[in-house]
Amino acid sequence: xxxxxxxxxxxxxxxxxxxxxxxxxxxxxxxxxxxxxxxxxxxxxxxxxxxxxxxxxxxxxxxxxxxxxxxxxxxxxxxxxxxxxxxxxxxxxxxxxxxxxxxxxxxxxxxxxxxxxxxxxxxxxxxxxxxxxxxxxxxxxxxxxxxxxxxxxxxxxxxxxxxxxxxxxxxxxxxxxxxxxxxxxxxxxxxxxxxxxxxxxxxxxxxxxxxxxxxxxxxxxxxxxxxxxxxxxxxxxxxxxxxxxxxxxxxxxxxxxxxxxxxxxxxxxxxxxxxxxxxxxxxx
Amino acid sequence: xxxxxxxxxxxxxxxxxxxxxxxxxxxxxxxxxxxxxxxxxxxxxxxxxxxxxxxxxxxxxxxxxxxxxxxxxxxxxxxxxxxxxxxxxxxxxxxxxxxxxxxxxxxxxxxxxxxxxxxxxxxxxxxxxxxxxxxxxxxxxxxxxxxxxxxxxxxxxxxxxxxxxxxxxxxxxxxxxxxxxxxxxxxxxxxxxxxxxxxxxxxxxxxxxxxxxxxxxxxxxxxxxxxxxxxxxxxxxxxxxxxxxxxxxxxxxxxxxxxxxxxxxxxxxxxxxxxxxxxxxxxx
Numbered sequence: 089x090x091x092x093x094x095x096x097x098x099x100x101x102x103x104x105x106x107x108x109x110x111x112x113x114x115x116x117x118x119x120x121x122x123x124x125x126x127x128x129x130x131x132x133x134x135x136x137x138x139x140x141x142x143x144x145x146x147x148x149x150x151x152x153x154x155x156x157x158x159x160x161x162x163x164x165x166x167x168x169x170x171x172x173x174x175x176x177x178x179x180x181x182x183x184x185x186x187x188x189x190x191x192x193x194x195x196x197x198x199x200x201x202x203x204x205x206x207x208x209x210x211x212x213x214x215x216x217x218x219x220x221x222x223x224x225x226x227x228x229x230x231x232x233x234x235x236x237x238x239x240x241x242x243x244x245x246x247x248x249x250x251x252x253x254x255x256x257x258x259x260x261x262x263x264x265x266x267x268x269x270x271x272x273x274x275x276x277x278x279x280x281x282x283x284x285x286x287x288x289x290x291x292x293x294x295x296x297x298x299x300x301x302x303x304x305x306x307x308x309x310x311x312x313x314x315x316x317x318x319x320x321x322x323x324x325x326x327x328x329x330x331x332x333x334x335x336x337x338x339x340x341x342x343x344x345x346x347x348x349x350x351x352x353x354x355x356x357x358x359x360x361x362x363x364x365x366x367x368x369x370x371x372x
Numbered sequence: 373x374x375x376x377x378x379x380x381x382x383x384x385x386x387x388x389x390x391x392x393x394x395x396x397x398x399x400x401x402x403x404x405x406x407x408x409x410x411x412x413x414x415x416x417x418x419x420x421x422x423x424x425x426x427x428x429x430x431x432x433x434x435x436x437x438x439x440x441x442x443x444x445x446x447x448x449x450x451x452x453x454x455x456x457x458x459x460x461x462x463x464x465x466x467x468x469x470x471x472x473x474x475x476x477x478x479x480x481x482x483x484x485x486x487x488x489x490x491x492x493x494x495x496x497x498x499x500x501x502x503x504x505x506x507x508x509x510x511x512x513x514x515x516x517x518x519x520x521x522x523x524x525x526x527x528x529x530x531x532x533x534x535x536x537x538x539x540x541x542x543x544x545x546x547x548x549x550x551x552x553x554x555x556x557x558x559x560x561x562x563x564x565x566x567x568x569x570x571x572x573x574x575x576x577x578x579x580x581x582x583x584x585x586x587x588x589x590x591x592x593x594x595x596x597x598x599x600x601x602x603x604x605x606x607x608x609x610x611x612x613x614x615x616x617x618x619x620x621x622x623x624x625x626x627x628x629x630x631x632x633x634x635x636x637x638x639x640x641x642x643x644x645x646x647x648x649x650x651x652x653x654x655x656x
Contacts, residue, residue, distance in 0.1 A: 186566065209580045221580040244579035248572050256566040257573050260559035264582040267555035270628045274551070275544035278615070281622040282470065282540040288532050289541050295528035296493045296505040298548040300584030331562070338565040340656070343635070344554045347627055372624065 089113060092237065093145030095138065095161055095168070096182070097123035100208070101151035103215040104181070104241045106130050111240035116141050142171035147237065148178050154326060155184040162192055174200030179234055181222075183207045185330050186252035186259065187337065189225065193251035202230040205251065207258035208242060211319055219243045223261070225253035259334055262327040266348045266365070268302040273369040276310045286311045306366040318364030325352040325361070373397060376521065377429035379422065379445055379452070380466070381407035384492070385435035387499040388465070388525045390414050395524035400425050426455035431521065432462050438610060439468040446476055458484030463518055465506075467491045469614050470536035470543065471621065473509065477535035486514040489535065491542035492526060495603055503527045507545070509537035543618055546611040550632045550649070552586040557653040560594045570595045590650040599644075599651040606645035609636040 093116045094105040102123045108115050109130045116133040117124050118141060128134055135141035138161060142148055148168050152158050158180055163169045172178065178196050180189065180203070189205035196203035204226035214220040220242035224231050231247040238245045248257045275298075279289050290307040293299070309315065328349035335342040354371045355361060363370075377400045378389040386407045392399050393414045400417040401408050402425060412418055419425035422445060426432055432452050436442050442464055447453045456462065462480050464473065464487070473489035480487035488510035498504040504526035508515055515531040522529045532541045559582075563573050574591040577583070593599065612633035619626040638655045639645060647654075 221576065223576050244576070246572060246576040246579075248576060249568050252566070253568045256563055256568045257576055260563050260568075260573060261577055261580060261582045263559045263562065264552075264555045264577065264584075264587065267558070267628065268548075268552050268582070268584065271548045271551035271555070274624075274626045274629055275547045277624060278547065278619055278622065278626065279540055279544050281624060282536070282618070283533070284537045284540045284544075285533050288530060289544060292505065292507050292528070292530040292532060292541055293545055293548065295530075296545060297585055298545045298552070300548075300552065300586070301581055302584070303548065334566070335562055338562065340558075340561060340565060342558045342562065342656070343631055344551065344628060345558055347631055351627070372626070 090146040091116065091144065093135070093141040093148040094151070095141065095148065096151035097121055097127055098151065098153070099212050100215045102127060103212070104151060105132065107218045107241050108237060113237065113240065116144055138166045138168050139171040142168040143173070146176050147234070148172065148176070149237070150180045150182055152182045154182070155188045158182050158184050158192070159188060163195060169195060169199060169201070172199070172201045177202045177204070177230055177233055179204045179206050181206045181208055183258050183327055183330065184255060186255035186334055189255045190252040193226065202227065202233070203251065204230050204234055205254040206234065206238070207254055209258065209261055210242070215241070222246070223248055223254040223257040225249055225251050225255060256334065259327070259331045262324065263331045263342070263345045265302060266324055266328055266352070267344045268300055269306055269365055269368050270348045270351060272303050272307055273310065273372045276307065276369060277372040309364065309366045310369045315363040315367040315370070317362065318366070320362050321352055321355045321365045321367055322361030324365040325349065325356060328352060374430040375400065375428065377419070377425040377432040378435070379425065379432065380435035381405055381411055382435065382437070383496050384499045386411060387496070388435060389416065391502045391525050392521060397521065397524065400428055422450045422452050423455040426452040427457070430460050431518070432456065432460070433521070434464045434466055436466045438466070439472045442466050442468050442476070443472060447479060453479060453483060453485070456483070456485045461486045461488070461514055461517055463488045463490050463521070465490045465492055467542050467611055467614070468539060470539035470618055473539045474536040477510065486511065486517070487535065488514050488518055489538040490518065490522070491538055493542065493545055494526070499525070506530070507532055507538040507541040509533055509535050509539060540618065543611070543615045546608065547615045547626070547629045549586060550608055550612055550636070551628045552584055553590055553649055553652050554632045554635060556587050556591055557594070557656045560591065560653060561656040593648065593650045594653045599647040599654070601646065602648035602650070604646050605636050605639045605649045605651055608649040609633065609640060609645070612636060
């Protein structure tokens with residue numbers, strides 16, 4: 089069984105690393121956080137540096153906040169790339185810019201290292217339940233090699249296309265989810281101000297063309313006035329930045345995505361960035 | 373069994389009237405269109421004027437293009453209201469402004485006539501298959517009285533609330549559907565320009581939080597480049613006008629709805645108003 093190095097033990101990464109351990113993988117982590125202690129107790133080995141972790145691993149996984157952190161770990165000071173052996177595999181499961189994923193793929197390839205972008209959706213609940221959706225970009229061979237690891241962490245696992253295709257799909261996911269939340273929020277505000285019973289309306293609309301998981305789950309959140317995360321607005325705002333940057337590179341204006349990013353900025357400016365992204369309702 | 377007058381034998385109204393005849397209702401129509409001949413062959417009685425139709429009916433249904441047409445039929449020249457007997461029921465199944473529905477309710481009530489707003493969704497296919505979703509506003513008594521007729525025309529039948537609540541719910545439906553189409557259109561354009569396989573992306577996203585009937589059906593339309601209606605963009609644009617007017621009355625700006633109405637206007641200006649509303653994709 090291949091040896092796995094795992095970097096990034098946050099809300100998502102910690103349960104993902106634990107699920108790899110539970111599936112029987114030998115996992116090495118960095119000694120850099122409280123979470124490391126907890127994952128260490130589940131049987132993970134500890135490495136003192138990133139280069140040490142990389143040199144002892146066949147596959148290195150990163151689960152980090154954003155593009156700069158992934159680039160720093162991959163090719164910055166004390167990096168992973170310089171210590172990975174040819175033939176090894178680098179899998180970034182963070183949500184970052186597709187362009188950065190393609191750059192990492194090229195840098196890895198030049199050293200004989202395979203790379204996959206494999207962002208996830210499903211949140212903390214999905215990470216803990218090993219039911220994440222995983223959208224991968226890269227070669228079929230690299231995907232096949234990663235599949236046993238992915239199966240230990242997720243359920244709906246798809247190779248979308250070449251390098252960056254996983255990140256592009258994740259960006260599209262975040263675009264659709266964000267704009268659909270705005271749609272539901274505006275409709276529920278219009279209904280509420282009109283004196284219409286929101287629960288009956290949600291029920292009626294779920295039976296027709298307006299049906300969506302957002303209408304189902306976030307419609308209920310709006311009815312319950314429950315904006316505990318869930319997925320924090322400030323994280324979704326970061327992802328909308330990736331969407332808009334990707335659009336800019338391709339000459340697309342993506343008007344609704346831009347509008348919703350602006351609405352999320354309002355939520356952040358009001359100090360509500362740690363509320364669930366369904367809190368867009370509060371700013372309609 | 374109550375005698376029904378039916379006014380408005382368009383793409384939707386014609387099959388709805390026929391379904392009432394098939395269910396055994398005695399239906400009277402106006403002698404005003406080619407469609408009247410066809411519905412007449414199915415057994416409908418013909419009245420020469422609206423007032424004659426109304427005086428011979430216990431329940432009058434209208435299925436017309438927009439608010440002005442409904443107001444004209446209800447209370448304009450040769451109108452329905454003046455000839456309806458006290459205790460009869462007026463049901464408007466058109467998609468019109470909630471404020472107009474409330475006005476009609478009040479005028480009807482002053483004459484001892486009950487009124488329901490009961491807009492539908494499901495399109496021509498739903499009208500022909502008697503599987504329309506029907507969203508009603510009015511009193512429980514009027515709804516109970518209308519239910520046998522509704523069951524002859526639809527499946528998902530809900531009394532949402534008081535007068536106008538059906539129209540408000542329909543407006544919210546059209547808002548969500550329109551904005552969700554824009555969301556899917558922008559995502560698919562971003563993916564396409566990035567060189568991502570749209571069919572694989574659709575499949576992956578349908579398994580997660582971005583799932584919607586719009587992603588399912590209109591995502592497939594975009595992949596197939598099939599923009600035959602379906603539901604014409606110019607009709608959806610008219611409905612977005614109702615959404616925005618209702619928002620204005622309540623002091624709501626409904627930014628995403630406004631943006632999508634503007635995108636639909638672009639489609640119309642380009643002469644594509646008769647394409648399916650998924651043709652928003654062509655203007656991203």
